[in-house]
Amino acid sequence: MSPELERNLAGCKTVAAKIRALDAAGYPRAEIARLLGKRYQHVRNVLEEPGPPKLDAMAAQGMAEADATFFHHTPPHTYFLSVGANGSVVLPPEVLKALGARPGGIVIADLEDERFTLVSGMTGIQLMKARLAQPPRPGALASEELIEERRREAAIEELEAQIDGPGPSRDD
Numbered sequence: 695m696s697p698e699l700e701r702n703l704a705g706c707k708t709v710a711a712k713i714r715a716l717d718a719a720g721y722p723r724a725e726i727a728r729l730l731g732k733r734y735q736h737v738r739n740v741l742e743e744p745g746p747p748k749l750d751a752m753a754a755q756g757m758a759e760a761d762a763t764f765f766h767h768t769p770p771h772t773y774f775l776s777v778g779a780n781g782s783v784v785l786p787p788e789v790l791k792a793l794g795a796r797p798g799g800i801v802i803a804d805l806e807d808e809r810f811t812l813v814s815g816m817t818g819i820q821l822m823k824a825r826l827a828q829p830p831r832p833g834a835l836a837s838e839e840l841i842e843e844r845r846r847e848a849a850i851e852e853l854e855a856q857i858d859g860p861g862p863s864r865d866d
Contacts, residue, residue, distance in 0.1 A: 699729065713740045781857040785812075 699716075706712040709730060716726045723741065727734045775783045785795075793814045795801045802818025804811045813821065 709736075710740045713737050717741055 703712050703715055706715050709732065712730060713726055713732075713736075716729065717723070721729070723737045724734055726732075727737045730737075771788075773786055773789065775785070777783055785793075789812075790796075793801050793812060794816070795814070800815040800818075802813050802815060802821070804813070804821075
C-alpha cells in the first residue's frame with residue numbers, strides 16, 4: 695500500500711470510513727472497490743446512503759448551535775421482513791424499541807389500501823381519540839358504521855384464528 699493511501703486511511707476503523715476517506719481524496723468508486731477488495735455496489739451504497747445531518751446544516755436551518763446536540767434526525771428506514779409459514783412477521787429490535795413495544799405490550803396497526811402502518815400504543819390511542827372527535831359524515835348512520843367496523847374486526851379475528859389456531863381470546 696502506498697504511503698499516500700496509508701495517510702488517507704489513517705484513523706479509519708470501518709470499511710465505510712475508508713470508502714468515504716478515499717472518495718474525499720478523489721479516488722473513483724471502481725478504484726476504491728479494487729483497493730479495498732470490495733464490490734463496486736458496496737462502495738456505491740456507502741457513498742449514496744444519507745448520513746446523519748451535519749451540525750452546521752442544522753444550525754443553518756434555524757436551530758441554535760447549543761440545541762443541536764439534543765436533536766438527531768435520521769431518515770425513515772425500510773425493512774424487508776420475511777413472512778413465516780404461519781403468517782407471522784418478526785419486527786427488528788430497533789423497530790420494537792422505537793414503538794415502545796415490550797412483551798405483552800400493544801402496537802396499533804392501521805391498514806389502508808395497500809399500506810400497513812404500525813404506531814406505538816400511545817400514538818394509536820391519540821389517533822383514535824382524534825378520529826372519534828371528528829363530526830360524523832353527513833347522511834351516515836353511526837349504527838351502520840359500527841356494524842361495518844365490527845364485520846371487519848370479525849373477519850380479522852377469523853383470519854387470525856385460521857393462521858394461529860386456537861389461542862387466548864381478547865377477553866383473557
